[in-house]
Amino acid sequence: MSDLTELNLAEARDGLKTKAFSAREITDAYLSAIDASNPALNAYISVTHDQARAMADASDEKLAKGEGGTLEGIPLGIKDLFATKGVHTQACSHILDGFQPPYESTVTSNLWRDGAVMLGKLNMDEFAMGSSNETSYYGNVVNPWRRSGGDNAALVPGGSSGGSATATSAHLCVAATGTDTGGSIRQPAAFTGLVGIKPTYGRCSRWGIVAFASSLDQAGPLSRTVRDSAIMLGSMASHDPKDTTSVDLPVPDYEAAVGRDVRGLKVGIPKEYRLDGMPGEIETLWQQGVEWLKQAGAEIVEVSLPYTKYALPSYYIVAPAEASSNLARYDGVRYGLRVPDDDVITMYEKTRSEGFGPEVKRRVMIGTYVLSAGYYDAYYLKAQKIRTLIKRDFEKAFADVDVLLTPTSPNAAFAPGEITDPVTMYLNDIFTVTVNMAGLPGISVPAGLDGRGLPLGLQLIGKAFDEETLFRTAGVLEESAGFTARPEKWW
Amino acid sequence: MAVDEATVRRIARLARISVSDDEAKALQGELSTILDWVEQLNEVDVEGVEPMTSVVEVSMKMRDDVVADGECPDEVTANAPAKEDHFFMVPKVVE
Amino acid sequence: MLVDSRTPNPKSFISGANGDWELVIGLEVHAQITSKSKLFSASSTSFGGEPNDHVSLVDAAMPGMLPVINKYCVEQAVRTGLGLKAKINKRSVFDRKNYFYPDLPQGYQISQFKDPIVGEGTVHLDMPEDGAVEVGIERLHMEQDAGKSIHDLVPGKSVVDLNRSGVALMEIVSKPDIRSADEAKAYVTKLRSILRYLGTCDGNMEEGSLRADVNVSVRKPGGEFGTRCEIKNVNSIRFIGQAIEYEARRQIDILEDGGQIDQETRLFDPKSGVTRSMRSKEEAHDYRYFPDPDLLPLEFDQDFVDEIAASLPELPDEKKARLIEQYGLSAYDADLLVDDPDTAAYFEAVAQGRDPKHAVNWVMGDLAAHAKSVGKPVHQAGASAEQLGSLIDLISDNTISGKIAKDVLDIVIAEGGNPAKIVDTKGLKQVTDTGAIEAVVDEVIAENPGKVEEVKEKPKMVGWFVGQVMQKSGGKANPQTVNAILAKKLGL
């Protein structure tokens, strides 16, 4: 039998259905790959061998009877932000030391309900705060991709879903869950040659996902094909009465949208995404994307989103403000790390100082500052008003077009330590963050390589709850790009 | 917007994060840089604009008044760093 | 902006070393909403329980847990707003109030800050001497209760129980319209009564279902508002009065010594009767309120409000007016009766088809005294409205005397039973047979020739003879008949 880890999700699903191989076999193949490769890549921080095999065996029983869900027997990696019952769940922070939740997140429950197999928990930026997976308490994740031309320097996989990106890209899972607050699914997907979708805010339940910024956080998949993401999202999405912000809408058959053509589709090109100083390769790729869609019969329309440039700075008010409050529960009283002291306030201060890494502290401090007395109106309230303006921009644009095409990220993967200035690091999310601010869905599709052989992604932005158009258009881009490049296996 | 060290210390206290002198210095610079950068929002006229209060345009669903949770003190305290019976234990608090 | 709605009343002034002072009081009452489950989680609100029993993973603020609002609590808040004749806000917002405390698991309390569910309203007081007083309600908002820290269970440690964490509270904020400790007590009494009528809070102060933060300041009569101190969590009406009186005196003493009042949070110690500064709350608060991003704005339509309004019961003010009108009660009696809706209902059941004066006398007299001695409300003191009613009927138709009736009531309370049957089986029926009474009267006259002489000089002595006759008849002789026969035989 050929290497089962080579199969994408749809192929694996079909093979399992026809009993070409068993869930146990494909699971074991992945577990072996993880054991062999993870030391070099650091994608997994906890591998659940026994649980994976038990779940695979259960799937095989179902498959033998001709039963099973849409993901029956499919081995997945789970970002450490998702609560998984009795299994390591720390948001890759020291402050949640040893935490094992007595509950399972709604999104992962949906996956297990549909038959998926959990391989383990994936590395990420601490509390999902980062764009390079350099802020994890468990160390950096390494991108399987390297620059061509003999440059052996390690590269970051992007963040915060860096472990999800590397694991999926290096075939250490069929696909993975991610979360996206400002670009944390789409940017790492672009950095590692994957597809990643952040669905509309409210499409996936946030229940059981460690909160970073509640009004921006949304779960979604990272996968090797558009079809795989459609299948994954179909399982992850649901209305959940336990999350007041989740939406009571039926989950469409996303997979059915993949393969539909785009003739007559109106694709908007927002001119404000053409940044000064953006690498020429990104601009060229974007133009290439326009051509592909044109050739496939779509109509291209230039649109304007005038408030785009204010999205990132207002994001860096809203997200830290919400985070400063969401992370107040990590106080060493009920779970996680405690640094003891006889005085309770000192105990809090020591625990939180030792438990949080520098980026988390920075954001908690910023968030505390912008909410503090006298500053609320000038910062938080103003940022929320700008969000309204950003959302209006999109509403106006979507009156004329069905979908928007933009680059995913202003640059390809970079080396760890290469960006040290926080603001420069934040600029990584410049194209993705607007989507979170407006609550819209966005998908990144691998579209080509830069001059140094690194993958670049194109982003499609859709109307609220119109993920189907994203999958449909992404499918066309995927086919046109014919992206088949793979990182050379060095690990 | 430059932040002074006293402000860094006040914010750290509010956030219950102890900071060393070196950290305070570093944070002072970083926070100032970030706040300087967000200063560009002052260009935007938000007169008459409503702040976004809900990303999704639906009204809040309410649940019925039914007891269907709790009575699980083992689970509630399972991860506690210090406990006594089913109480969480903390250093003595003076009111 | 604080507005002074009152005309200074010299009767409420407190005299100081150099002139009079006037108290200015505002209250923030925290009332627990009577609901089965908590405001944002489905765990139980029942009082007590083993540590951390009534606690869900949401209440314990486990990572990734989310709040979902209890519809019944929203209805109860609206209901209360209607009962306070207040403005109902069909759109309100839940905010986070951020601070760290071991009994606050989320590190913030979900409350309502800028946009509360209920706006301005009024509570009407009838003060015994000064008549009507209107106390303005500033707002009513919904919020979560915190857990409880216990400091004396483990030496050197505090322990935290989250059973109360997340229980729904209404914070009812008054305007600074109160000018004396008596008014403050009357206000809380009245508010509690309204809440009980509405069924939105049981008003049980011992169990903490109702507690007040009392804001106290003093000023020269009619002058500028002074600096206030907030006395936190006072949990009895009597203590509210004591705390205010102590605090007023403390502030006056400081001001008269040329000092100034520091705005601060204080605690009332019922044992010593003094207020003291709360050390743990010394730090300047910066709550960093912002709308809770886990919750959407709370919105409902007018139909939702109208439906609740349609089910509103008769409230104390209206009931009082009706009782006065319908039963001819004094304002004082009516006030006592309407305080508790069950007492009022009990009274009305007793008074049904009977002389309301008798009903009042018995309900507010003997039964109330007994109720007080056993620490129960009147309607639970051991005599049902039916039993008390039939007892009153036995007096009215002269079957028993009022004195015997008291004994029968004691029996009813102790052993239960039908009063008429008790009178029957114990042979307590009033003796109205003139011959039998005459015989007893003759006996008493014959035994006390000296007294017979005396009574001729002092006719008031007849009472002594009545007593003797009643005693000999075991209390069963009809007093009117006894009086008449005695008058005749003694030649009075």
Ligand SMILES: [Mg+2]
């Ligand atoms: Mg208060």
Ligand SMILES: [Zn+2]
């Ligand atoms: Zn309150």
